[in-house]
Amino acid sequence: MSSEDYPLDHILITGTEINYLFICSTKLWYFAKGITMEQESEWVDLGRFLHERRYGSEEKEVQVGRIKIDFIRKGDIIEVHEVKKSKSMEKAHEMQALYYLYYLKKLGINAKAVLHYPKLNETKEITLDGRENEIKKAIAEVKRIKSLPVPPEPVKSKKCLKCAYYELCWV
Template sequence: MQNLNFTGTQINYYFVCHRKLWLFTKDIRFEDENEYVQLGRLIDENTYKRNKKQIEIGKIKIDFIDNNGVIHEIKKSNKIEKAHIHQVKYYILTLKRMGVENITGEIDYPKLKKRETVLLTPEDEKEFEKIFSDIREILDKPKPPAIIKKTICKKCAYFEFCFA
């Protein structure tokens, strides 16, 4: 079993774009100026204010944990839901390896009025070993991975950097 040395954002970016993952990890960041990222932060800051207490544990930042011990991650859109699900599963795995039992997660999409329950299975734990290995391989490269144009690129904080 490998150490959990990644952030939730890195796990998310692994599923979104390997190039974005590499750039972000090398501290080449454009998120602060991106209107879509700013909108996401605004939704995050203004939703569930009563429950909202961001929790930092090692390299992960959980939006909040409710009174039932459920991890909550707040997202603007479900367009990259697979990435969101794996990010929450990574949080659950991190807590499990720290000895916390029976943790579940939920992804809250306030604009969509939707909530997605997230569970970690033994198969997921095995999959994460491959994910960790893949991420290390990507990050060990001297240059960023090639551009793979996707429909989500247009709204990406790195769009101008990649396509200018």
């Protein structure tokens, strides 16, 4: 994978796509092609419920260009906050947050990210320090998968049981 430094208007990918890269490349491909079935998933509803209940007073779903952040707090440094329901996809959450930081940096905004796991009462801070190549490689891989004419071959795993694309892959 390359670690090219992309101009902002060449990135054209979303945080969800980066997230899905670290869950399943087949899922990423379906999503990138506009096939969205997540609204049928009870897990998405649970995530929304947790988010509304706990962070109801924060400014929510802040859209910055192609990225949509759960909420932002402004202190000495801009903080982007993402609320997640479990740590089972922790790497995907982390890379999504890293992408937000990379994207904001391209806009001249230095920020840090905070992942919230309200069910576990835990938070995790993420910074871009020393990790730009990691996110650039992820961007290159998302671009490669999105350019494929057919979805990558599905690989069955535990993740499939909670995936909205289960029927597309396995039925």
